[in-house]
Amino acid sequence: MDDAIAGGEGRGADAGIRAWLLALAMLALAWLPSALVVAALAAAALAWGPRWAVAGPFVLLAAGAVRAAREHGRLPGRAVEPEAEQELTALVRGVAERLGFREPLLVRVVPEVQASLGPARVAGARAYVLLLGLPLLRGLTEAQLASVVAHELGHRQHLGDRRMTLLRFARGTLADRLDRRVRPLAPLAAPLLRASQPLMWRAELAADADAVHVAGSAACAQALRRTAVLHAAFEGLGGTWWSALAEEGACPADFYDALDTALADPHVAARAARVAAEEDALDPYAASGHPPVTTRIAALPAGPGEPPGTYRDTPLVLRDAAALARWCVAELAGVDGEPTDAASVPPGRKPDRYDGPRPVRLLELDAERLHGLHDDTGLTLLLYATRQEEPAPALVAALDTVADGSWPRLARRLEPGLRWMPSAVRPDIARRAFAGALAAALAPLLRDSGWTYPSRWLNSVLTSPDGTTLDLQELAWEAVADPGPLRALLAAPNTRTQPAA
Template sequence: MDTPIPEPPPRHTAARQWLLAAALLTVGLLPTAVVGAGLLTVCLLWGPDWAPLAPLLLFWFGITGAVARDRGPLPGRAVHPGDEPELAALVRDVADRLGFRAPLLVRIVPVVQASLGTARVSGVRTHVLFLGLPLLRTLTEAELASVVAHELAHHRHVNSRRATLLRYARSRLADRLDAPFRPLAPLAAPLLRASQPDFWQAETAADTDAARIAGTDATAAALRRTVRLHAVFEGLGEPWLSDLAERDAWPEDFYDALETALADPHVAHRAALAAADEDTIDPYAAADHPPEPVRLAALPALPGTGTYGGSPVPLRNAAEITRWCVHRLALQDGEDENDVEAVRLLDLPADELRGLDDDSPTARLFKATGHDTPEAAVTAALDTLADGTWRGLARRLEPGLRRVPRAVRAHVARTVWTAAVASALAEVLETSGWTAATRWTDTVLTSPDRRTVDLRELLAEAVTATDPTAPRALLPSTEETPA
């Protein structure tokens, strides 16, 4: 058995963490305090005798409602050691190597998730490890051991009351900054930025502990694979589920299709770019996890003390668990699978499969540019890039851009502009003999002379350089005829 890994010294003193938590909570409660004070004043001046109790009653109902929600059923499907002995043995082995002695339950959830929570089971405070089925199906034993080790070690690094309070305060304040109107931003941003290093240090320390158990190679591979799997789940999986739900259908091979898509190099590359974009969009330093490159660079070179296999952990009830997870994702509460049509994504024609991810960006480009043909709309969009008015076109495509924080508005505008123009440009090129290079997306095309071009990436580079030359060269009217 390994020696338990000691906790590293905290970056900030305990007093500073307490002060940061108090300041974050105070700023986060300002709107509630202002509204409560206003309501109390109105009640005192114009309300009946019992009116001053109204704000207190509202506060009480809010607290009891939050407690009731916290006491709801645990998410996910319970894993009993007798049903899944291999998974239970791996989790217990990692816990033993870390010296994690607390009661620990394992539950499988349908999404890309790995986290550790707490719950009271028969009056006993118990830790609950949530593992996403996509991770269990995709990661090798060594990579999964790294993920489990990270979560258990991370809990040890942020298990103090002050760290728990600081995380809670950061989360509440960050949630308030998601609203379109953000009067707290000038006060919140410096506090979030000041408290972020504590959590980044805890993440990299947990990564180091994971590398001690599973090895650096497995830890790095697990991190890369998890990040890309999450991006594919959001970028392809969620649109599939949404589109099929509108058709009263559900994808019975959802996870098979997700894994097949991730194996496509074009999808994997697009997922890596999407993950990098997500790391970039953090205007208020609200992210508790460092970007992937930072975490990878911080990993020490360690061989690992555990011995784990190079294939996924076998699940003895894999079919039953998979079906349960798909039902949780695709079916409404109380809805039976016989009430909706079962669809196999991998059996759909490629055009129909790509159409599941179509949110009509070309139609929005038509409306924003005032043109009704793809070629004219693309030409007009590229003209805005040439004359510097492309941000205005992005705002017409997505009016909500005006409410995006200024620090990341240009980045989000580029994404909006690129997505719409890429879709229309793909339609133009397909009429000129270009074909889809993959069955998963319609904006990666192969030219008649066998060149493969990711239109979104090409257009994003054009926006960055404010030079439409490269995408214009693809248009039929300017493209050179291949020899």
């Protein structure tokens, strides 16, 4: 086990006192700016305004607290009725029994790649709500899903006491304060988050051990890898679809079917795995409550695995899968009910923005239309940043900045938000922005030279006329360290360095 995890909690009462102190310190720091603003407003009202105005800032704080309490009381997701989804209900119930979880438990489905357990009051009684993302229900096998459920139910024991609940809340509150352009609290917040992170990681690894007890180490490791890939594809490729179609007043009605189909493409799966690994490494303030996936897999206890026949190696049967998918698409689209089809609009009236987004079926689009959904702003930004009018000279100019070491300056022109990012992650984000722009500029040149798309889902994976397949994102990423291969590709006889006539 990692030394930081093994030594982070300490033993006995000292560990408990340390956790309380860290939580209180983080909450005090997180609320310090608000307290200073309220104090300044109260002092100003006391000095220059009527005495009753002193209550104004405190009324605003109370109103915010009431609003937050109301929002917290709303249960997210769509309820799973035991009679409607018997297989899912039986799986959750079986995992709960094996872990000795005897609290009232509600299961609700959410649209995102998510799994979490939280307390709630239902009809005045205390209960727990287990949120499961539809991509997990569709994309994991029964054994993998059982490991995810066991991990979340394990949090009741490892993160459910008041000390850990307060610590988790304090860390989340302080981390939210750092997710802004200006972060004056960062110098003080980072040491507190770093000191408290091993406590959270230790609890997560303990929940992983519970998952191994239920589903076996192989299923747990597979679930960890698969969940990371699903999340990267959902946010990356899925986000691209939603963003592009939203500009057209549309939404992907078959979003989940298309995502499943895309992830069956090895190029998409490899890209998602690489992006997931990159994201896992970005934690500048030690704000993440989860260890990296590689750390979690390495720490899984060895075990004989689940009893044969307990869980199948196929996805769980969802009896109302189509209705769940329609509900989740509507949630992501931000509409009540389902997206409006143009055919459902009364005769004589054209669809308008009040009808909600128009449903589009991604699986019915041709490859050219799908490729057109990808964002091409990387090429536009590179042309602007290099002051060139065509992709080939823009690429040459960009590679020249690698040779003279000035490419980070060009990256800042490509991604102006870099200046506001934490210094610890700035180099990686700069390299990612730079590589993305290079790949976006290289793709049309290769396409004009006869290269083709081996995947209908990605624009930056191309196959040459001789059958060589390249991931342009990886090639461009490596070009920051060694631009030679990319320069050689540009200089190849079969690569057009000018746009087609």
